[in-house]
Amino acid sequence: MSDVLDELRYCSTHEWVSSVDKGVVSIGITDHAQDQLGDLVFVELPEVGQVFEAEGECAVVESVKAASDIYSPVSGEVVEVNEALMDSPELVNDDPYGDGWLFKIRITDETELDNLLDADGYREVADA
Amino acid sequence: MTMKTVLNELHRAGGGRMVSFAGWDMPVHYGSQMEEHHTVRQSAGMFDVSHMLVVDLAGERTRPFLQYLLANDVARLQTEGKALYSCMLNQQGGVIDDLITYYLRDDAFRMVVNAGCADKDLAWIKQQAEPFAVTVTPRRDLAMIAVQGPQAREKTLPLLSPVLAKAAAELPVFHAAVHDDWCVARTGYTGEDGFEIMLPEAEAPILWQALADAGVSPCGLGARDTLRLEAGMNLYGSDMDEQCSPLEAGLNWTLAWEPETRNFIGRKALEAKRTAVDNKRFVGLLLEGRGVLRNHQRLFSDGVEMGEVTSGGFAPTLQRSIALARVLPGTGETCTVEIRGKQVPVKVVRPPFVRKGKVCINIEGEKS
Numbered sequence: 291m292s293d294v295l296d297e298l299r300y301c302s303t304h305e306w307v308s309s310v311d312k313g314v315v316s317i318g319i320t321d322h323a324q325d326q327l328g329d330l331v332f333v334e335l336p337e338v339g340q341v342f343e344a345e346g347e348c349a350v351v352e353s354v355k356a357a358s359d360i361y362s363p364v365s366g367e368v369v370e371v372n373e374a375l376m377d378s379p380e381l382v383n384d385d386p387y388g389d390g391w392l393f394k395i396r397i398t399d400e401t402e403l404d405n406l407l408d409a410d411g412y413r414e415v416a417d418a
Numbered sequence: 419m420t421m422k423t424v425l426n427e428l429h430r431a432g433g434g435r436m437v438s439f440a441g442w443d444m445p446v447h448y449g450s451q452m453e454e455h456h457t458v459r460q461s462a463g464m465f466d467v468s469h470m471l472v473v474d475l476a477g478e479r480t481r482p483f484l485q486y487l488l489a490n491d492v493a494r495l496q497t498e499g500k501a502l503y504s505c506m507l508n509q510q511g512g513v514i515d516d517l518i519t520y521y522l523r524d525d526a527f528r529m530v531v532n533a534g535c536a537d538k539d540l541a542w543i544k545q546q547a548e549p550f551a552v553t554v555t556p557r558r559d560l561a562m563i564a565v566q567g568p569q570a571r572e573k574t575l576p577l578l579s580p581v582l583a584k585a586a587a588e589l590p591v592f593h594a595a596v597h598d599d600w601c602v603a604r605t606g607y608t609g610e611d612g613f614e615i616m617l618p619e620a621e622a623p624i625l626w627q628a629l630a631d632a633g634v635s636p637c638g639l640g641a642r643d644t645l646r647l648e649a650g651m652n653l654y655g656s657d658m659d660e661q662c663s664p665l666e667a668g669l670n671w672t673l674a675w676e677p678e679t680r681n682f683i684g685r686k687a688l689e690a691k692r693t694a695v696d697n698k699r700f701v702g703l704l705l706e707g708r709g710v711l712r713n714h715q716r717l718f719s720d721g722v723e724m725g726e727v728t729s730g731g732f733a734p735t736l737q738r739s740i741a742l743a744r745v746l747p748g749t750g751e752t753c754t755v756e757i758r759g760k761q762v763p764v765k766v767v768r769p770p771f772v773r774k775g776k777v778c779i780n781i782e783g784e785k786s
Contacts, residue, residue: 328435328640329452331732332710332739334758350758352710354451354640354732380452 292321292416295387299363299403300412306387307363310400314369318391319351319360319382322416327353330379335371335393342366342395344402349392351382364402366395423468424561424619425626432636440534442469444639451640455734458608458645459775462567463637464629469533472557472616473543476526483550484519484527487543489664489682491674495521499594501605504672505664506539507684511691512660513667515539516652518605520594528601530562530616532654546683560599561622563615565634566645568775570612571604573632577625578602586613607642609649609773647740648733650702650769656713656729657700657742665691666744667728668700668769696747698725702769703741703755704781707762711741711755718761719753727755735772736781742769 298306304323308316324330332352342348342362349360371393375381382390397403407415420443429436434445444466447454457463475483484492490504500521506514515535520528531539536556544554565574575583578600585595586602591611594603601616617625630636643653652658658667665673665688673688674680691697705711711730716723730741745753745766754761767779 328447329450332708334709352732354644354734355446357710357712 292325293387294320294322294409294413294416296409298387299406299408300415301361301363301406302412302415303361304416305360305363307403307406310397310403314394314396315364315366315403316391316394317363318386320412320416321386323358324383324386324390327351327355327358329354330382333375333379333382333392335375336368338368338371340368342368344405351379360392362395363406364395365398367398368393369396370394421469423466424622425466425468425563428623428626429466429636432630434636434638437639439639440469440532442533444469445636446640447638448636451638451644452734454635454637454641455644457635458567458610458637458641459735459772460568462565462569462573462612462634463641464626464634465564465566465637465639465642466561466626467564467614468561468619468622470562471531471533471536471539472560472562473529473531473540474526474555474557475529475543475547475552476555477550477552478525479550480525480527480552483547483552485680486550486682487546488519489674489684489688490672491680491682492519492521492527494674495519495527497521497593498523499589499596501592501594501603505658505669506542507664507682507688508660509684509687511663511665511684511687513654513658513662513664513669514542514660516654516658516669516672518603520601520603522596530614534655557616559619560616561619563617563622563625563629564606564608564612565615565629566606566608566610566612568611570610570634573634574613574615574629577628577632607649607651608645609651609770610645610775644731644734647729647731647742648735648770648772650742650771652742653729658728663688663691663697666698666700668742698744699747699749700728701743701745701749702767702771702779703727703730703743704765704767704771704779705739705741705755705762706752706765709757709762710739711764715741716756717743717745717749717753717764718756719749724749724753733771735775736777738781740771
């Protein structure tokens with residue numbers, strides 16, 4: 291049984307979003323997602339300054355098995371990416387909600403968060 | 419209908435992540451594919467390969483039959499237990515399957531064929547065997563466990579019967595020892611030393627458990643694939659198939675042209691292409707830029723398409739991405755691979771990448 295944290299919001303495509311801190315949210319992939327992917331070997335992150343629409347393709351994670359697209363859960367501009375993943379993609383496996391975060395976005399419209407799943411909603415997706 | 423090997427319950431109990439492979443419910447890993455890979459390179463791991471099919475061939479004319487059926491020549495098998503890797507070709511020279519043949523006795527040979535090819539192989543072999551009056555017996559009653567790694571042999575030998583242990587301890591590479599319904603072969607698909615053990619199904623869970631107790635780690639199909647890729651060994655269905663000639667799959671070394679009088683299936687078609695200058699080359703690739711090489715990615719040289727990746731992935735031993743690829747004859751020492759619309763540099767190298775725990779290619783130069 292994988293971890294789903296109550297304080298985060300989720301997408302059915304297995305990304306998580308933190309609560310808003312000074313207009314910025316952190317984004318990563320869920321414990322369930324990393325478990326399904328297996329050992330990660332490469333992460334392609336967006337560039338700081340890139341602007342994404344909600345559900346836009348914004349990153350790629352590759353495991354020993356396959357490559358998976360990551361979709362931005364919300365609209366906004368990338369303000370920071372997790373550079374540590376360039377050399378240590380396994381951080382996503384080891385700590386998907388902590389050191390394995392992918393990037394941070396300055397959110398355009400906070401009401402978009404209301405469209406996302408809460409922890410219980412995501413648990414149903416992950417268990418399906 | 420998904421098939422299960424006799425070890426299926428042990429895989430599930432051991433935390434195996436199960437996937438469907440060639441119609442079989444098999445473990446892809448037991449937690450970390452990467453760790454399993456390193457375990458085989460550094461100590462010893464075991465794989466359930468019972469989904470592969472053992473086919474026994476019997477009859478006075480088995481040897482001439484195999485000399486007709488296979489592109490490699492079983493005349494090379496003169497001592498009991500010796501093994502031979504070969505392609506089985508169709509009349510057009512395409513690869514029906516790649517397999518290992520063991521010489522057991524003068525009137526008895528054994529073949530081990532790929533799980534995904536088992537049904538068509540069996541039909542083909544039976545059809546070809548008829549004029550030779552060779553009996554073809556699929557041995558679904560046998561399980562098969564591969565124990566691989568630098569410590570594989572020392573950990574396995576004490577678990578065998580005394581007679582078999584003595585014979586197995588003395589086995590040269592690519593030879594097998596047989597006792598009753600057990601067959602221990604010093605073969606594998608990882609680039610490491612070890613055994614592949616064929617044994618009665620009922621005894622397989624006992625051996626699996628005993629190996630685990632001896633410190634041999636269960637490994638899944640995921641690690642099996644990255645290990646064989648590093649070892650530069652072809653994967654049927656990815657690196658070659660019925661539409662592909664062994665001449666373009668790096669398998670020239672398995673074609674026995676001499677004696678010229680030996681007529682094997684596919685010979686005529688291959689001879690016509692044997693010295694063709696437009697035969698594609700089968701090469702290794704080392705990714706110089708960032709990303710991961712994957713099957714079917716396209717390769718370019720100065721904007722001209724040169725070929726494609728036939729099997730690619732991440733090589734845990736090298737911590738780099740590598741691949742096997744089929745390219746046009748003019749391909750140089752470097753080219754680019756298209757990954758998500760971008761051209762990423764790759765170096766063309768000669769496989770294997772890793773054998774016996776040692777890196778065999780030059781991986782100097784930092785990742786860009």
